[in-house]
Amino acid sequence: MNNIIEIKNLYKSFFLKKKINILKNISVKIKKGDLVSLLGPSGSGKSTFLHLLAMLDRPTKGDILFNKKKYSEIINDDNHKVRGEKISIIYQQNNLLSDFTALENVFIQLFSLGEDKDSSIKKSKKILTDLGLKNRLNHFPSDLSGGEQQRVAIARAFITSPELILADEPTGSLDTANSNDIFNLFLKLKSKKTTIIYATHNMQLANRADYKLSIIDGNIRRSNGKKSV
Ligand SMILES: Nc1ncnc2c1ncn2[C@@H]1O[C@H](COP(=O)(O)OP(=O)(O)OP(=O)(O)O)[C@@H](O)[C@H]1O
Ligand SMILES: [Mg+2]
Secondary structure, X not given: OOEEEEEEEEEEEEEOOOXXXXXXXXXXXXXXXXXXXXXXXXXXXXXXXXXXXXXXXXXXXXXXXXXXXXXXXXXXXXXXXXXXXXXXEEXXXXXXXXXXXXXXXXXXHHHOOOOOHHHHHHHHHHHHHXXXXXXXXXXXXXXXXXXXXXHXXXXXXXXXXXXXXXXXXXXXXXXXXXXXXXXXXXXXXXXXXXXXXXXOOOHHHHOOOOEXXXXXXXXXXXXXXXXXX
């Protein structure tokens, strides 16, 4: 089958004063081109789950496979390459580079993968314009609103045409019109077989996915995108 992600018996615990088990024995398969919403109460482990899929953190136990290859093996050889070229994450806190303008934040992502400068600038301007930021290209993050910063972070994740996009509450600070624009971009990418997993607390947005994954008490449950959980 055409699975981009296979998660097998995944556990994640954190150890502070005592051990807390966040993800407990999760097994899920995600097919190429799936548009998946990720739900769960605050603190249930959505960001933790996305960080594991982005290879930013390691499982306590269990395996994650990306295109049939175990993450543990990928991390040992060329983690940066796979992450840079094939997987993009939009962080819950957008993590823009504060000394770079909106345009530079997006441009650098593409340029650093070896695309030529003029073409990187052209493509970055286009995507920022598509996201309604034509007149904000030269603004630094501190001079942008929360929603504008979030759109720059989204442009930065999309610009490299990754196979997998992990979006952690990507529309959290956006109004309805902008959320719809982002969702339409998701649909456009899905038509090109990009796989997208987005965490959200917005049920309306969650219901527009192909299906929903809900993290409840450390377990994951799959349900149809068109029905309520
Ligand atoms: N590095 C860490 N060390 C210890 N505990 C952590 C760490 N990272 C996350 N946690 C804990 O794990 C739990 C899950 O956190 P996570 O950020 O994944 O939740 P979430 O579902 O994304 O919540 P939200 O909807 O509020 O964003 C929380 O209780 C959090 O305090
Ligand atoms: Mg979170």
